Amino acid sequence: MTIRHHLSDPLLIAYAAGTLPEAFSLVVATHVSMCDDCRARLGAFEAVGGAVVESSSVALSAGCLEAVLARLGTPEPVSPAKPKGQLPTPLQDYIGGDLAAVKWRRLGMGVRQAILPTSKGAIARLLYIPAGQAVPDHGHRGTELTLVLQGAFRDETDRFGTGDVEISGQELEHTPVAEAGCDCICLAATDAPLRFNALIPRLLQPLFRI
Amino acid sequence: MLLDLAPAPMTYSAMPSPPNPRRQARFVKARQAPVTQDQDWAAHMIAVRDKQDKAAFAALFQHFAPRIKGFLMKSGTDAALAEECAQDVMATLWNKAQLYDPARASVATWVFTIARNRRIDIARRAKRPEPELLDWAQDDAPDQADIYEAAQETKRLTAALADLPEKQRALIQRAFYGDLSHSEIAAETGLPLGTIKSRIRLALDRLRQKMT
Numbered sequence: 001m002t003i004r005h006h007l008s009d010p011l012l013i014a015y016a017a018g019t020l021p022e023a024f025s026l027v028v029a030t031h032v033s034m035c036d037d038c039r040a041r042l043g044a045f046e047a048v049g050g051a052v053v054e055s056s057s058v059a060l061s062a063g064c065l066e067a068v069l070a071r072l073g074t075p076e077p078v079s080p081a082k083p084k085g086q087l088p089t090p091l092q093d094y095i096g097g098d099l100a101a102v103k104w105r106r107l108g109m110g111v112r113q114a115i116l117p118t119s120k121g122a123i124a125r126l127l128y129i130p131a132g133q134a135v136p137d138h139g140h141r142g143t144e145l146t147l148v149l150q151g152a153f154r155d156e157t158d159r160f161g162t163g164d165v166e167i168s169g170q171e172l173e174h175t176p177v178a179e180a181g182c183d184c185i186c187l188a189a190t191d192a193p194l195r196f197n198a199l200i201p202r203l204l205q206p207l208f209r210i
Numbered sequence: 211m212l213l214d215l216a217p218a219p220m221t222y223s224a225m226p227s228p229p230n231p232r233r234q235a236r237f238v239k240a241r242q243a244p245v246t247q248d249q250d251w252a253a254h255m256i257a258v259r260d261k262q263d264k265a266a267f268a269a270l271f272q273h274f275a276p277r278i279k280g281f282l283m284k285s286g287t288d289a290a291l292a293e294e295c296a297q298d299v300m301a302t303l304w305n306k307a308q309l310y311d312p313a314r315a316s317v318a319t320w321v322f323t324i325a326r327n328r329r330i331d332i333a334r335r336a337k338r339p340e341p342e343l344l345d346w347a348q349d350d351a352p353d354q355a356d357i358y359e360a361a362q363e364t365k366r367l368t369a370a371l372a373d374l375p376e377k378q379r380a381l382i383q384r385a386f387y388g389d390l391s392h393s394e395i396a397a398e399t400g401l402p403l404g405t406i407k408s409r410i411r412l413a414l415d416r417l418r419q420k421m422t
Contacts, residue, residue: 009399014392015338017385018326022336024392033342036418040410042341043315044403049326050319051367052386056280060293065271068297069264078308081345090339119336143393 003035005164009045011145012038016045023124023189026094026116027145027165030187033088034163087149091187094124099185102126107208109133115209122191123209129153129178129186136201137175142192144168146176151184153177173197251317252361259307270317271300278325285329285387295332299324311346313356313413316364322386329388344417356413363406370401 007015007028014020015028032039082089085098094116095101104112104126112128129135131151145167152161155174160166168174178184194210196202254270257263275296282292302324303310310320330338371379378400385395 009397010392010395013385013395013399014390016326017388017390018330018338019385019388019390020338020392022338025336026339029339029341036411036414039341039414040407041403043319043410044406046315046323047319047363047367047406048371048382048399048401048403049322049386050316050364051371052383053274053277053281053322053325054318054364054368055277055371056284057276058280058283058289058292060276060279060296064275064293064297065268068271068275068300069268071301072264072267072304075259075262075307076305081343089342093339121336 001034001163002161003037003163005158005160005166006035007031007038007041007165008167009041011167012042013045013048016042016049021122021189021191022118023116023122024143024145024191026090026118026124027147027187027189029090030088030149031147031163031165033090091149094118095126104128105208107210108204111135113208113210122189124187124189125210127184127186127188129176129184131178131183132180134175134177137173137197138201139173139195139197140168140170140190140192141195142170142190144188144190144194147187149185149187151182152179153184153186154179252312252357255303255307255310255317255320256312258304259310262304262307267300267304270303274303274317274321275300278321281322281325281387282329284383285389287329287332291332295325295328299328302328313353313360314346314410316360318364319360344414345421346417353413356409359405359409363409367401367406374400 011020011024011028015025020028032042085092087095087099092098095114102114104114107113110130110133114126116124116126118124126149127135129151145165146160147165148160148162150162152159152164153176154160155166155176157166157172157174159179160176190210193205196205251270251273254263254266257266258270278296278299279289279292282295283289287295299321303321306324310317315323327338330336371382374382381390381396382399382401384390
């Protein structure tokens with residue numbers, strides 16, 4: 001797996017700072033699980049956080065240390081790492097299992113989706129696009145992050161293979177098409193409803209919360 | 211032996227702990243490094259991790275707790291809650307000490323991640339999913355140079371941050387205090403992050419080789 005499309009610095013910084021909407025954090029955590037380059041970049045941004053903490057000192061009240069010393073107990077043992085599945089563990093936590101546990105809903109034309117439970121502000125969904133199938137062309141009112149978990153898709157900008165993440169802003173209008181040969185599964189997060197150009201998808205939008 | 215490195219007199223005696231040959235070996239390796247203030251914090255953290263050393267913990271507390279309090283206050287938490295949370299963060303440092311690896315990150319960086327998570331808990335707005343944990347136990351002997359580098363990075367970054375023009379520094383601080391959304395964050399920090407990325411990337415490559 002060669003990843004060519006990575007997370008942007010602002011997304012990694014916001015994730016390091018803990019300010020991303022939960023749905024976006026899920027995409028970042030899942031991509032970082034698949035991509036050592038972005039894991040290293042995240043580590044560097046967390047080091048910036050360390051430097052910010054270093055330069056933010058405020059005096060404590062008396063007795064602060066003693067109170068903590070009094071409550072120190074036996075440290076926790078390390079829990080063993082979870083066995084690896086088809087999907088990265090942060091995503092499995094939201095599905096409640098691996099790929100087989102996803103509760104898909106049909107969107108038509110063989111396309112299926114599963115909305116994952118995240119807090120308000122942005123929506124995360126899994127998309128299943130049969131090989132060769134297109135997603136109706138659409139624009140964006142906010143930011144859309146699309147991470148490929150299986151297979152690949154192409155749109156007007158480039159090819160996105162497994163592990164790649166496409167960051168779409170308001171300027172992008174695209175028609176993603178799943179590559180022939182393998183059904184494509186993506187994790188997509190949006191912080192505003194998409195803008196579909198055709199009438200039928202537009203009418204179905206509220207129903208599918210897309 | 212850690213007492214030789216301590217910046218402040220130690221008043222609490224170390225608690226006995228069962229010997230762990232692998233941890234012991236790491237500890238001895240860590241002690242042979244050139245002594246600096248930052249390296250010290252890693253050595254203190256290793257003493258907490260491997261020996262539940264309360265004196266080392268107290269020294270870490272004196273340095274980091276006021277900084278965690280300041281960090282949380284700048285993030286919009288009132289003084290009383292910020293102090294309470296600083297205490298929680300330091301207690302977590304003790305409880306989760308087994309997860310600390312001096313070759314992965316400096317103590318300041320690790321403290322930052324715990325403080326950030328505490329801040330998210332207070333806000334209760336959303337969860338923050340974490341990347342898959344890597345089994346660093348496979349990487350049995352962390353490189354001494356890595357431990358030294360990780361500690362130096364915080365020192366260098368702190369200096370670089372102080373050297374930035376005021377406006378740029380304020381933007382980075384606001385991003386980490388949780389004041390800016392991802393679309394408000396600038397793509398360029400102006401900080402020298404290349405060597406940190408390369409060091410972590412190399413450590414990950416080594417780990418992947420051992421895992422396959």
